[in-house]
Amino acid sequence: MAKRVEATNVNAFYGSFKAIENVSMVVEPKTVTALIGPSGCGKSTFLRSINRMHEVLPNARVEGTLTLDQENIYDKHVDVTAVRRLIGMVFQRPNPFPTMSIFDNVVAGLKLNGVTKKSVLKEAAEKSLRSANLWDEVKDRLEKPGAGLSGGQQQRLCIARTIAVEPQVVLMDEPCSALDPISTLAIEDLIFKLKDRFTIIIVTHNMQQAARVSDRTAFFSIDKTGDPGRLIEYDDTQKIFSNPSVKRTEDYITGRFG
Numbered sequence: 586m587a588k589r590v591e592a593t594n595v596n597a598f599y600g601s602f603k604a605i606e607n608v609s610m611v612v613e614p615k616t617v618t619a620l621i622g623p624s625g626c627g628k629s630t631f632l633r634s635i636n637r638m639h640e641v642l643p644n645a646r647v648e649g650t651l652t653l654d655q656e657n658i659y660d661k662h663v664d665v666t667a668v669r670r671l672i673g674m675v676f677q678r679p680n681p682f683p684t685m686s687i688f689d690n691v692v693a694g695l696k697l698n699g700v701t702k703k704s705v706l707k708e709a710a711e712k713s714l715r716s717a718n719l720w721d722e723v724k725d726r727l728e729k730p731g732a733g734l735s736g737g738q739q740q741r742l743c744i745a746r747t748i749a750v751e752p753q754v755v756l757m758d759e760p761c762s763a764l765d766p767i768s769t770l771a772i773e774d775l776i777f778k779l780k781d782r783f784t785i786i787i788v789t790h791n792m793q794q795a796a797r798v799s800d801r802t803a804f805f806s807i808d809k810t811g812d813p814g815r816l817i818e819y820d821d822t823q824k825i826f827s828n829p830s831v832k833r834t835e836d837y838i839t840g841r842f843g
């Protein structure tokens with residue numbers, strides 16, 4: 586079930602370097618939110634703070650509060666592995682397990698969670714591949730390696746793998762940046778469809794993509810190198826792209842900087 590994500594005064598550090606400062610935003614369930622802004626403003630850092638991936642780096646830490654439907658995901662009692670299962674992530678480069686079959690790629694997370702019954706795995710694989718708009722292309726070669734698919738198909742396979750465990754939130758870090766325009770449109774169609782079931786947060790450098798797929802857009806920026814990234818403006822996508830409230834947002838989306 587899709588859940589609401591709320592960040593309050595979030596700071597994230599790499600050692601002593603503060604990469605983002607005071608980020609607060611609410612992301613409603615079953616919406617798509619785009620994170621945009623110039624390189625180095627902390628979009629990926631913020632995204633990785635949301636599923637506690639940031640802290641896997643040595644000396645990296647997060648301050649502030651991040652909740653999933655009111656539950657603080659940084660609470661001492663929270664199981665980090667469970668957080669990462671509930672908040673799935675799709676990366677820039679498609680990263681299927683290369684020697685694993687298409688089928689095994691999709692059900693890898695379910696198996697890790699202890700699901701062993703063949704009929705359950707088969708049903709979940711078909712459902713996830715259908716949801717990822719990939720079923721028709723792979724249904725006759727489920728036992729072939731995932732690495733044999735095209736880049737766009739591999740990315741849809743990674744999305745199928747992510748949604749197979751029924752996460753509550755799906756994070757996507759520039760999921761189309763390694764793809765051609767046709768594969769990019771296929772992923773955008775998919776994102777639109779998946780928001781019926783999940784809360785989706787996507788980092789993108791592509792303004793048209795943000796405008797096409799998202800309901801809400803968050804614009805991040807930095808004052809100068811070495812300063813932390815900040816959330817400058819967060820609003821309905823239509824407003825951000827037609828009539829932003831802050832001059833810096835307008836300058837960025839019209840290509841005057843960044």
Ligand SMILES: Nc1ncnc2c1ncn2[C@@H]1O[C@H](COP(=O)(O)OP(=O)(O)OP(=O)(O)O)[C@@H](O)[C@H]1O
Pocket residue numbers: 599602604622623624625626627628629630631642814
């Ligand atoms: N592993 C790391 N160690 C130290 N500093 C890092 C690390 N990863 C990122 N940073 C720094 O944190 C800041 C924010 O980086 P981040 O990757 O979150 O920005 P971004 O907005 O996603 O950039 P891009 O659009 O180029 O991907 C940058 O100054 C970056 O150099």
